[in-house]
Amino acid sequence: MAVKYQDLLASVSEKTGLDSGVARAAAEATVTVLARTLDEPDRDRFMDAMPGQLKGRLPVEEQVRKGDEADFVRAVSLLAHRPPDEARLRARAVLAALAEQEPDLIAELDVPNRLREMFAPPGVGGGVTGPAGQEAPLTPEEVDTALGALPDWSGDTSELRRTLVLPPGDLDRVLRRIDLLREEMGRGPEVRRGADGVQLAVRTASVDAVTALDVELASRLDEAIDEAGAGMSS
Secondary structure (H helix, E strand, O other): OOOOHHHHHHHHHHHHOOOHHHHHHHHHHHHHHHHHHOOHHHHHHHHHHOOHHHOOOOOOOOOOOOOOHHHHHHHHHHHHOOOHHHHHHHHHHHHHHHHHHOHHHHHHOOOOHHHHHHHOOOOOHHHOEOOOOOEOOOOHHHHHHHHHOOOOOEEOOOOEEEEEOOOHHHHHHHHHHHHHHHHHHOOOOEEEEEOOEEEEEEOEOOOOEOOHHHHHHHHHHHHHHHHHHOOOOO
16 A cells, blocks of 8 residues: 555645645645554554655654544644644645545544544535635535524625623623634634624635635534533523
8 A cells, every 4th residue: 555645746736726835735744643643553554655755754753632623633733834724624635635545544544533524525615625725615505505504693605693692601601612612623703792792703714705614613613502501591
């Protein structure tokens, strides 16, 4: 088993719109972080399959916590010196390209289930990138479909919004949980305080529009609000 270097970079470039130099940097960071999440036997098998051009520049022996996608993206973001939004998009493209070339190897690696979702090929809409390699804006139809699964949210292609009207103590409790989610994911909502409550707004600043990342964030915010809401005054 051996990943072909030029094929890997071509696949990453095709998925992201990035040139080969930036694709190589994304591949180096992602491969290194993935190797660091693996126990030694899996790490050795994985690195044996990597092309020589991706070996030796970054040490893989340092272990990172086996967490979920947010932990993985945070590590790639730090290593590649890229914002979390960009790091997530590029890491997913690299992992999908690896899974296309060596599906059996990737399937056998001991990675967390939530991280394994990152190996899936990019989907439509926000999974397809814009001309500069950013996450692409969703179409109006895609936003409408997303809102159908997010009943507490409203919005359009420019942003998604949810309003919270709660007693001050309960609201503070929810906002603290949202701050923790911001740390976990490396991104969070804009919090707008008004006379009638607090409005949460999500959008991807780099493209000034709603992307698939924002739909994911809105869903995670709903979960965080539900978790913080347990036991709140009615």
